[in-house]
Amino acid sequence: MTPRRREPLSRDRVVASALALVELHGVEALSMRKLAAELGVEAMSLYNHVANKDDVLDAIAEVVFADVALPPPTADWRVDARALADAFRAAALAHPRTASLSLARQLGYPAVPVTEAALDVLARAGFDPEQAVHASRTLLAYVIGTLLREIGSGPPDETREPALVATGLPRVAEAARHLAVCHHEAEYRFGLDLVLDALALRAVGAAGGPSAR
Amino acid sequence: MTPRRREPLSRDRVVASALALVELHGVEALSMRKLAAELGVEAMSLYNHVANKDDVLDAIAEVVFADVALPPPTADWRVDARALADAFRAAALAHPRTASLSLARQLGYPAVPVTEAALDVLARAGFDPEQAVHASRTLLAYVIGTLLREIGSGPPDETREPALVATGLPRVAEAARHLAVCHHEAEYRFGLDLVLDALALRAVGAAGGPSAR
DNA sequence: GGATTCCACTTACGGCGTAAGCTTGTCAAC
DNA sequence: GTTGACAAGCTTACGCCGTAAGTGGAATCC
Numbered sequence: 044m045t046p047r048r049r050e051p052l053s054r055d056r057v058v059a060s061a062l063a064l065v066e067l068h069g070v071e072a073l074s075m076r077k078l079a080a081e082l083g084v085e086a087m088s089l090y091n092h093v094a095n096k097d098d099v100l101d102a103i104a105e106v107v108f109a110d111v112a113l114p115p116p117t118a119d120w121r122v123d124a125r126a127l128a129d130a131f132r133a134a135a136l137a138h139p140r141t142a143s144l145s146l147a148r149q150l151g152y153p154a155v156p157v158t159e160a161a162l163d164v165l166a167r168a169g170f171d172p173e174q175a176v177h178a179s180r181t182l183l184a185y186v187i188g189t190l191l192r193e194i195g196s197g198p199p200d201e202t203r204e205p206a207l208v209a210t211g212l213p214r215v216a217e218a219a220r221h222l223a224v225c226h227h228e229a230e231y232r233f234g235l236d237l238v239l240d241a242l243a244l245r246a247v248g249a250a251g252g253p254s255a256r
Numbered sequence: 257m258t259p260r261r262r263e264p265l266s267r268d269r270v271v272a273s274a275l276a277l278v279e280l281h282g283v284e285a286l287s288m289r290k291l292a293a294e295l296g297v298e299a300m301s302l303y304n305h306v307a308n309k310d311d312v313l314d315a316i317a318e319v320v321f322a323d324v325a326l327p328p329p330t331a332d333w334r335v336d337a338r339a340l341a342d343a344f345r346a347a348a349l350a351h352p353r354t355a356s357l358s359l360a361r362q363l364g365y366p367a368v369p370v371t372e373a374a375l376d377v378l379a380r381a382g383f384d385p386e387q388a389v390h391a392s393r394t395l396l397a398y399v400i401g402t403l404l405r406e407i408g409s410g411p412p413d414e415t416r417e418p419a420l421v422a423t424g425l426p427r428v429a430e431a432a433r434h435l436a437v438c439h440h441e442a443e444y445r446f447g448l449d450l451v452l453d454a455l456a457l458r459a460v461g462a463a464g465g466p467s468a469r
Numbered sequence: 470g471g472a473t474t475c476c477a478c479t480t481a482c483g484g485c486g487t488a489a490g491c492t493t494g495t496c497a498a499c
Numbered sequence: 500g501t502t503g504a505c506a507a508g509c510t511t512a513c514g515c516c517g518t519a520a521g522t523g524g525a526a527t528c529c
Binding site for chain 1: 356359360361362365368369371372375376379385386388389390393394396397398399400401402404405408409410419420423425426427428430431434435443446447450451453454455457458
């Protein structure tokens with residue numbers, strides 16, 4: 044009576060399953076056979092919809108950038124820059140294991156709208172196109188560096204602080220209490236403010252106000 | 257007459273060969289069998305010296321940090337901070353393919369001396385231990401983000417600029433000329449100066465001068 | 470000289486990505 | 500209603516992979 048035993052396979056279904064598997068068990072656990080099994084199908088059937096395994100990995104990496112919810116512009120470019128960085132960060136943290144893939148691979152076309160938004164913010168801040176490219180890359184480098192640390196760090200580890208003290212290095216021992224913990228969110232904000240402050244200085248110097256430099 | 261047909265295997269020789277292979281052909285091309293062949297030995301013999309493949313990868317990732325040539329302190333903390341960042345960057349670029357491994361994995365004990373140096377620089381800049389931890393992580397996040405882009409980007413691609421213009425996005429099209437090229441060194445310096453400027457402001461506000469905030 | 474220890478070797482297993490070919494269900498054209 | 504083409508599943512097979520388990524010969528110590 045059921046007209047169809049199951050949903051037909053499709054590239055989208057394959058990619059969605061792959062993303063789910065990677066988030067559950069990590070990239071290294073993804074195999075074409077397990078992916079097929081997840082979809083109730085044999086491995087080779089996947090090749091009717093994707094070119095090969097690398098194609099699958101590329102596809103799930105792109106999803107992360109496609110998921111960046113670009114914030115609408117306001118009158119204040121600093122607010123917008125922060126919102127854009129936050130949106131990028133949120134998209135990455137929504138799929139952390141896939142995000143490390145996305146960040147490592149070269150950012151392809153799905154990242155272009157993000158670039159557009161960044162360049163627009165920085166143009167409104169007063170940068171000319173060339174400076175805006177440099178500034179956007181600086182901002183992105185910081186956000187990505189932060190994300191990499193956050194994604195890579197496992198659960199809190201009780202043994203880290205004593206181990207750091209035991210190194211005998213004075214500055215490390217002195218700061219061991221702070222090195223052992225990771226307030227990722229707060230640290231991200233600290234550095235982001237810092238970078239934005241610096242960009243604001245450069246923007247003023249470049250175009251807007253009468254300030255020095 | 258030769259007392260020994262060949263050098264005996266050792267963990268160091270295995271790790272050195274693995275590093276060389278990874279730099280030549282990439283991580284994904286490293287297998288225990290090829291590594292053994294490179295050493296004139298069968299695959300299973302490697303397991304007398306390393307625990308497993310992951311152990312090998314950890315070991316080569318550590319080499320990168322071990323190779324950071326920590327610069328001697330001077331009287332100017334900004335000079336020292338820049339020198340430290342440069343040294344880190346140089347070590348990573350000396351083994352680019354291994355470095356992406358190192359940066360992705362959580363930075364382990366070989367990275368501790370680098371942390372010590374960073375904290376020392378920032379303490380001399382006037383940060384208290386907690387602020388110094390935040391500041392060093394910000395600085396490192398920027399340097400790592402930059403490195404990731406530089407390492408990930410392949411050779412220059414002639415077709416990128418027209419492709420960017422063709423997206424129809426106004427800011428991207430306007431800046432396509434600058435987005436298509438990668439002056440990695442110059443861009444690294446631009447952002448590093450920017451971050452250091454911002455850190456200098458915070459340092460003054462935190463401890464040294466009579467300035468505001 | 471016999472025992473012990475080291476270390477490379479052989480064999481084997483299960484899992485991997487995917488090339489090549491086969492089967493089956495669907496549907497348009499006659 | 501039959502036929503033929505095609506899409507999309509399945510099966511088989513190959514050569515890789517990491518590594519568990521066991522073998523054998525040389526060097527080292529009593």
